[in-house]
Amino acid sequence: MANDSSDFARSMAIATSGLRAQAGRMRVISENIANADSTSPTAGGDPYRRKVPTFSSALDRTLDAQVVTLGRIKPDQSNFRVKYEPSNPAADASGNVKYPNVNSVVETTDMRDAQRSYEANVNIISATRRMIQRTLDILKS
Amino acid sequence: MSINDLPVLSALRTKMQWHQERQRVLSENVSNSDTPNFRPRDLVEPKFDKSGAPTGSMRPLAMTVTSASHMTPSGAASSFDQNKNAGFETRPAGNAVNLEEEMMKSANNQMDYAAVTSLYSKSLHLLKTAIGKG
Numbered sequence: 235m236a237n238d239s240s241d242f243a244r245s246m247a248i249a250t251s252g253l254r255a256q257a258g259r260m261r262v263i264s265e266n267i268a269n270a271d272s273t274s275p276t277a278g279g280d281p282y283r284r285k286v287p288t289f290s291s292a293l294d295r296t297l298d299a300q301v302v303t304l305g306r307i308k309p310d311q312s313n314f315r316v317k318y319e320p321s322n323p324a325a326d327a328s329g330n331v332k333y334p335n336v337n338s339v340v341e342t343t344d345m346r347d348a349q350r351s352y353e354a355n356v357n358i359i360s361a362t363r364r365m366i367q368r369t370l371d372i373l374k375s
Numbered sequence: 376m377s378i379n380d381l382p383v384l385s386a387l388r389t390k391m392q393w394h395q396e397r398q399r400v401l402s403e404n405v406s407n408s409d410t411p412n413f414r415p416r417d418l419v420e421p422k423f424d425k426s427g428a429p430t431g432s433m434r435p436l437a438m439t440v441t442s443a444s445h446m447t448p449s450g451a452a453s454s455f456d457q458n459k460n461a462g463f464e465t466r467p468a469g470n471a472v473n474l475e476e477e478m479m480k481s482a483n484n485q486m487d488y489a490a491v492t493s494l495y496s497k498s499l500h501l502l503k504t505a506i507g508k509g
Contacts, residue, residue: 252406
């Protein structure tokens with residue numbers, strides 16, 4: 235065995251890496267939702283571009299296990315929404331305003347997915363804790 | 376002969392180690408439930424002969440680590456066989472983790488572990504009774 239910590243401690247550490255990654259994903263999603271209607275500060279400029287979180291699996295050498303990490307947060311290259319609003323200060327010469335390429339439906343489903351994965355990781359941690367408790371109960375008998 | 380050499384206790388201990396290792400594998404699967412191209416893994420259940428010793432491929436030839444800086448191959452279990460056929464549905468991103476299935480496995484693992492620890496303490500009780508302290 236490459237490390238001294240017990241397998242239960244390793245299980246908890248792996249699940250914690252999942253919690254951290256999902257929390258990071260949640261942060262990116264909230265950033266997208268918060269900026270769903272922001273426009274460019276300059277007339278005719280590009281507004282906020284949607285960010286997409288990526289996950290990667292990495293070998294943690296101290297844990298000797300595959301943990302998950304939040305990889306690079308990449309910009310979504312899809313087109314901006316364009317609305318004709320000549321009175322808007324961010325409108326270009328022809329009166330069109332570019333809005334971010336954020337779709338609230340996509341963000342909401344992503345958020346539900348992140349929440350589900352987060353809960354699954356929390357479940358693993360509580361299950362592992364109950365198993366540790368059972369081990370300690372042997373001493374009590 | 377130490378207490379740990381009793382067949383019942385050593386079999387139960389192996390089973391507990393197996394559950395511990397399985398919990399680690401399941402936790403790896405759940406935490407990587409959104410990683411592209413990740414395949415979930417599981418462990419093959421241990422089998423015991425009549426004397427309580429593990430049989431079959433439970434004791435593979437271990438690789439020898441000749442230097443402290445050597446890495447173990449990723450995902451290699453210490454002494455239990457891996458079941459490579461875990462997971463039956465693959466998402467377009469190549470991830471085959473099914474959260475519901477993993478939750479079921481984790482709950483099963485936890486209940487079985489509880490049963491084994493109860494058996495272990497009962498066996499210790501028996502020993503205590505045998506030496507007249509129970």
